[in-house]
Amino acid sequence: MKDRVNKRSGFSPGRYVIETDQLTKRYGDIVAVGHLDLRVRQGEVYGFLGANGAGKTTTLRMLLGLIQPTSGKASVLGAKPGTEESLMGVGSMIETPAFYPHLSGRHNLVMLAKYTGTPLKRIDQVLAQVDLSKRADDAFQTYSLGMKQRLGVAAALLKDPVLLVLDEPTNGLDPAGMADMRALIRRLGSGDRTVLISSHLMTEIEQICDRVGVIAGGSLVAEGTVDELRGKDRLLIRVDQIEDARRIVAGLVGEQSVAVSSEVLQVTASNQGEIESAWLNARLVAQGIAVQELRWDRASLESVFLDLTSGQLRQGKRGQSVIHANGQDQESREVAHV
Amino acid sequence: MVSAEFFLLRCRMATWVLLTVWTLLGLMFGYIVPYVMYRSDDGRPNMLEAMLPEQITQTLLDGFPFFGGAIALILGVLAVGSEFGWDTLKTLFTQRPGRGVVFTAKMAALAIMLVPFVVPLFASGAIAGVMIARLEGVDIFWPDAMTVIQGMLAGWLVLAVWASVGVLLAVATRGTSLAIGFGILYTLVIEGLISALAGTVSLLEPIVDLFLRANTYSLVRPLGGAGSGTGDSAATDGPGAFSGPYVDELQALVVLVAYMVVFIGVSAWLLRRRDVA
Numbered sequence: 001m002k003d004r005v006n007k008r009s010g011f012s013p014g015r016y017v018i019e020t021d022q023l024t025k026r027y028g029d030i031v032a033v034g035h036l037d038l039r040v041r042q043g044e045v046y047g048f049l050g051a052n053g054a055g056k057t058t059t060l061r062m063l064l065g066l067i068q069p070t071s072g073k074a075s076v077l078g079a080k081p082g083t084e085e086s087l088m089g090v091g092s093m094i095e096t097p098a099f100y101p102h103l104s105g106r107h108n109l110v111m112l113a114k115y116t117g118t119p120l121k122r123i124d125q126v127l128a129q130v131d132l133s134k135r136a137d138d139a140f141q142t143y144s145l146g147m148k149q150r151l152g153v154a155a156a157l158l159k160d161p162v163l164l165v166l167d168e169p170t171n172g173l174d175p176a177g178m179a180d181m182r183a184l185i186r187r188l189g190s191g192d193r194t195v196l197i198s199s200h201l202m203t204e205i206e207q208i209c210d211r212v213g214v215i216a217g218g219s220l221v222a223e224g225t226v227d228e229l230r231g232k233d234r235l236l237i238r239v240d241q242i243e244d245a246r247r248i249v250a251g252l253v254g255e256q257s258v259a260v261s262s263e264v265l266q267v268t269a270s271n272q273g274e275i276e277s278a279w280l281n282a283r284l285v286a287q288g289i290a291v292q293e294l295r296w297d298r299a300s301l302e303s304v305f306l307d308l309t310s311g312q313l314r315q316g317k318r319g320q321s322v323i324h325a326n327g328q329d330q331e332s333r334e335v336a337h338v
Numbered sequence: 339m340v341s342a343e344f345f346l347l348r349c350r351m352a353t354w355v356l357l358t359v360w361t362l363l364g365l366m367f368g369y370i371v372p373y374v375m376y377r378s379d380d381g382r383p384n385m386l387e388a389m390l391p392e393q394i395t396q397t398l399l400d401g402f403p404f405f406g407g408a409i410a411l412i413l414g415v416l417a418v419g420s421e422f423g424w425d426t427l428k429t430l431f432t433q434r435p436g437r438g439v440v441f442t443a444k445m446a447a448l449a450i451m452l453v454p455f456v457v458p459l460f461a462s463g464a465i466a467g468v469m470i471a472r473l474e475g476v477d478i479f480w481p482d483a484m485t486v487i488q489g490m491l492a493g494w495l496v497l498a499v500w501a502s503v504g505v506l507l508a509v510a511t512r513g514t515s516l517a518i519g520f521g522i523l524y525t526l527v528i529e530g531l532i533s534a535l536a537g538t539v540s541l542l543e544p545i546v547d548l549f550l551r552a553n554t555y556s557l558v559r560p561l562g563g564a565g566s567g568t569g570d571s572a573a574t575d576g577p578g579a580f581s582g583p584y585v586d587e588l589q590a591l592v593v594l595v596a597y598m599v600v601f602i603g604v605s606a607w608l609l610r611r612r613d614v615a
Contacts, residue, residue, distance in 0.1 A: 066615075082431075098424055099426065100424060102349060107349070115342060115430065116434045159433075
C-alpha cells in the first residue's frame with residue numbers, strides 16, 4: 001500500500017489521507033460547511049454521518065475539487081483537491097451516479113479509462129466486482145437505480161484508487177441491494193484502501209465504519225469509533241428499594257459506576273463482561289432487595305446521533321463544540337449560521 | 339482523451355440527425371429546389387450553371403454562414419451543454435486530468451466532428467451536380483482542387499466559429515435549451531435585424547462589420563459564395579439574407595479566428611472557475 005500510495009500519488013505514508021483546516025463554504029448568507037476540521041487516517045473506513053442538508057455532500061465536493069471553499073484549506077493525498085496529484089489516487093461517487101445515458105455501462109467506463117490512462121482490461125474486473133458484467137453492454141439509461149449505483153462504484157474503482165469517496169452509496173437500493181453494497185464496501189475497505197463514506201443511515205455506518213464523524217449544520221459535532229460514540233454499556237436494574245440497592249451495588253462495583261435515573265439504577269461498564277449481572281442479581285436478592293427487572297442496555301448510534309444533532313438545533317447552531325469521543329482535543333469555536 | 343470525446347460525439351443520435359439535416363438542407367437549397375425551378379416556367383438559363391459540378395464550391399458555400407451556422411451552433415451547445423444536464427461534468431472532473439485538459443479534449447473532438455459536416459456535403463453536392471449535368475446532357479467540368487480545398491476550409495472555419503458560440507452559450511447558461519434559444523435569437527434578431535437596417539442606417543455599418551454574419555459571408559464570397567455568382571442563393575434570399583456591407587477577406591479571416599479563440603477561451607475560463615454543484 002505504502003509503495004502504491006507513493007508511486008501513484010506522491011502521498012507520504014503516515015500523514016492523514018484527508019485533512020481539512022477550517023474548511024468553509026458559504027452561499028451568500030448560508031453556511032453550507034463551517035470551519036470543518038476533518039482528518040481521515042490511512043487505511044480506515046471513515047463514516048461521515050449527517051442528516052440531509054447537513055453539509056456532507058458539499059464537503060465531499062470540496063475534497064474532490066468540484067467546488068471551491070470560501071475559506072480554509074484541504075488536502076487530499078497530500079495535494080490540493082482537484083489537482084491531478086490528488087485525483088489520480090481518488091475514486092469517487094458523489095450523489096447520483098452520472099454517466100452518458102446513450103452509452104452502455106461498458107462504454108461509459110471506456111470513456112473514463114481513456115481519461116485516466118487505465119488499461120481497458122481493468123473494466124471487466126470492476127464490472128465483475130460490482131456484479132454488472134451481464135448488463136454491461138446495455139445502455140446506461142435502461143439501468144435500474146441499483147445498477148446505476150453499482151456502475152458508479154465500478155467507475156470509482158476503475159483507477160484502483162488508494163482513497164475511495166462514496167456519497168450515499170446505498171441510496172435508492174432495495175434491502176438486498178443495500179446489503180450487497182455494504183458487503184462490497186466492507187470488502188473494499190478491508191485492505192489498505194482508505195474509504196470515506198457519507199450517509200444518513202445509522203446501520204450502514206455502524207456496520208461498515210472504523211471511525212465516524214458526525215456533521216450537523218455544516219460543522220463536525222462528534223468524532224470517534226462507533227463504540228466510543230455509543231458510550232459504555234449500562235446495566236439497568238429496577239427495584240423497589242432503590243436507595244438501598246444503590247448503596248449495595250456501589251459497594252460492589254464502585255460509587256463512580258452507579259447512578260439513579262428515572263427510578264432505575266444504572267451501572268456503567270466498559271463492556272458486559274466486566275460485571276456479572278447474575279452475580280449482582282444474587283447479591284441484591286440475598287440482601288432482601290426484590291429485583292423487578294435487570295437488563296443490559298447501550299445507547300444506539302441513532303440515539304447518539306439524534307442527541308448530537310438536536311443539540312445543535314437547540315443551540316441555534318451557534319457556539320458548537322466538537323466532541324472527540326476518545327476524550328482528546330476538546331475544541332470550541334463560534335460559528336455564525338443563519 | 340480526444341478519442342474518447344470523439345467517440346462520445348459519434349455515439350450521439352443528435353449528431354447524426356444534425357448532419358443529415360444539414361446535408362439535406364445543402365442539397366435541397368443548392369440543387370433540388372433550384373433544379374425544380376429551372377425545369378419549371380420560372381427557370382433562368384444561368385440557374386443551371388450554379389448546379390453543375392464546376393460551380394460546386396460556390397453553390398455549397400452559400401449555405402454555410404447561415405444554415406450551417408445554426409446547425410453548428412446547436413452541435414456546439416449539445417457537445418458541452420448536455421454535460422450539465424446529465425451531470426457528467428462531475429464524473430469527468432473527478433478523473434485524473436484537470437478541467438482544462440477535459441475541455442481541450444472536448445474542443446478537439448468537436449473540431450474533428452465538424453469535418454463530416456463539410457466533406458460529405460461536398461461529396462453529395464458533387465453527386466447531385468453530376469446527376470443534373472447528365473440529365474441536362476451537359477459536359478462535366480470540375481473546379482481545380484485548390485478551390486475546393488479552400489472552400490472546404492472556409493466552410494469548416496465558419497462552422498467552427500458558430501460551434502464555439504454554441505459552446506460559450508452552453509457554458510454560460512449551464513445547459514442546452516436556453517443556449518440554443520439565445521443562439522437562434524441572436525442569429526435571427528440581433529444580427530439579422532441590425533444587418534438589414536445597416537443598409538439604411540449608415541451608423542450601424544461599423545457594428546455590422548464585426549458581426550459573424552458579415553465576416554462569414556465575407557470569407558466565403560471570394561471563393562464564389564455569398565451570392566457572388568447568380569444572385570440566387572441563400573445569401574441573398576431567405577432568413578439568412580445578407581447583402582453587405584462585406585469586409586476584406588483577410589479581415590474576415592482574422593476576425594473569425596479571433597472570435598473563435600475568445601469564445602473558447604472565455605468558455606474554458608468559466609468552466610475552470612465555476613463550482614460544479
